[in-house]
Amino acid sequence: MSAWDDIRKAIDAGDRDTTARLVMELDNTARRTVAGQLPGRIGEMRAASQYGFLWQEAMESLLVAGAGTISGVVAAATWLCRRDLRLWWSRDRYAGLCEALCAVTAARPAEWRAEVARRVADRIRLTEGNSPLWHMAAALTRSAGARPPVSDGFVVGWATEGxxxxxxxxxxxxxxxxxxxxxxxxxxxxxxxxxxxxxxxxxxxxxxxxxxxxxxxxxxxxxxxxxxxxxxxxxxxxxxxxxxxxxxxHDGLAPTDDETAARVRDYVRLLPAAPSTVADLALKQVRRADDLGLLDAELFGEAAGALLFRPEKKLVRAALTWLDRTARGRDRVEPTLRALTAVFGSDALDLRERAVKIAARHAAHAGGSVRAEVRDAAAGLPAALREPVAEAFGEIEAAA
Structure with missing residues (x-):
């Protein structure tokens, strides 16, 4: 009986460990012979099965046999990635398979194992079930003592499977x-x-x-x-x-004052378009930087302008509270009033009312040109809101 006959029987029986043992006993000539027989055996097994599918234990045995006998890096990686040998068991079931793969490839150079692992990792797709590919690539990488692959699929697999x-x-x-x-x-x-x-x-x-x-x-x-x-x-x-x-x-890391200060410009850059949860996070850091005296006039104007144009009422309210609280204490009444005019055009009546109240509260501390800007911006407001602006900013206008 030939070496292939013994290995074929072990494969047919789904005996992965016996398959691995027999493969490790082969010489180079016998390995080449077995490697040449494997593709045809898959076809025979599929033809003999009821629905054309291979059972899991048989697929494991075939994977081990191929890994231990196919000498070319590309061919070995291609074998491990064959779709008709794709397993679907949970991660806890891959340990035995990976142990067998490492055993039958242990005699290969570390560079060979690492390159096969890299090529398998490159075949991992984010939209598919790739658990077996990830575990096989990881096992071969560890056995080779190599740096891990950095393909997208391998990195995501590490975070979810590894x-x-x-x-x-x-x-x-x-x-x-x-x-x-x-x-x-x-x-x-x-x-x-x-x-x-x-x-x-x-x-x-x-x-x-x-x-x-x-x-x-x-x-x-x-x-x-x-x-x-x-x-x-x-x-x-x-x-x-x-x-x-x-x-x-980010929140778990809880940035220190110095860490916030070092990134304040980036936090401001997030305010115009980031999703609301990220914008809220950024606003907290910007306000913190402001409390530390690190927000110059340019950054303040950029932050205020971005926030007051946000569609989320929660963020606009938070911005209005911040602007109201800091207008006089930070000596920036006029930039605050200019920023507030953005809310005069809001679709939300409650936000417009609040912006008008804040503007009126700080009107006495503004210069003539800014007062005129606020009056002009208020022209589109309903009469009930135009009147307090006109009164606070020094112009009496007829009711609409």
Whole structure:
């Protein structure tokens, strides 16, 4: 009986471990023979099955046999990525397969294993079920002692499949892949439900945001890099869902006064168009910088103008409160009044009323040119709101 006959029987029986043992006993000639037989055996097995599908144990055995006998890097990676050998078990079921793959490829050079892993990682797609590909690529990378792949699919897989939050501190991929969390599209969507998942899966050991924050607190990760990563991700834009996790991480890091000061211009840049949750986060940091005396006239004007044109009433109210509170104390009544006129055209009557009240409260401290600007801006207001503006800013006009 040939070596191929024995391996074929093990494959047909779905005996992954026996398949691995037999493959490791082959010489180079026998490996080439087995490798040449494998594609045809898949077709035979599919033809013999009731619906043309292979059962999971048989697919595992085929994957192990191919990894241990196919010598070319490209061919080996292609074999591991075959769609007709794509497994669908949970991550806890991949451990045995990955152990067998590492065993049958242990004699290969580390560079070979690392390159196969990289090519498998490059085949991971964000829109597909790719758990087995991620686990195989990760296992081969670890066995080779190589740096992890940094393809988009591998990074997202690391965040969703690869490691539990409680295990991050000891993960060999941590230092390479953490910076990629802020660069790869798809990470935000993958971690959007980070808190919810932690609530029903106790084995996760908390949230990703919480674990990264703890590692930064312990000095294991650079908190400056984490904060810069969050802010840069905000500036790239995205939906509220895709930015939710980054906002949670940012808040967990709790920037210090110095850290807020270093990023205040970026926070101001977020105010015009970021999703409301991110804009609210940015406003808090801008107000904090203002309380520290770090907001110059240019930044104040940019921030106020952006906020008062936002469609969210909550943000506009917060901005009005901030402008009212700081107008005289920060000696910027006139810039405040100019900014307030943006709200005169709001569709929300309550916001217009509030803007008029604030303007009237500070009118006496404004110069002639600004007073004229406010009167002109009030021309489109209803009569009930034009009159207090006219009275406060020194012009009596007839009722409409």
């Amino acid at each position: 490691v539990r939050p409680r295990e991050l501190a000891e993960d060999p991929f941590l230092d390479t892949l953490v910076p990629k969390l802020f660069e790869v599209d798809g990470v935000g969507a993958a971690l959007a439900d980070d808190r919810a998942r932690a609530g029903w899966d106790d084995a996760r050991g908390g949230t990703w945001a919480g674990s990264l924050t703890a590692l930064a607190r312990a000095g294991r990760l650079d908190r400056t890099a984490l904060l810069d990563g969050c802010v840069s991700r905000f500036l790239r834009g995205g939906t509220a869902r895709n930015l939710r996790w980054f906002a949670q991480l």
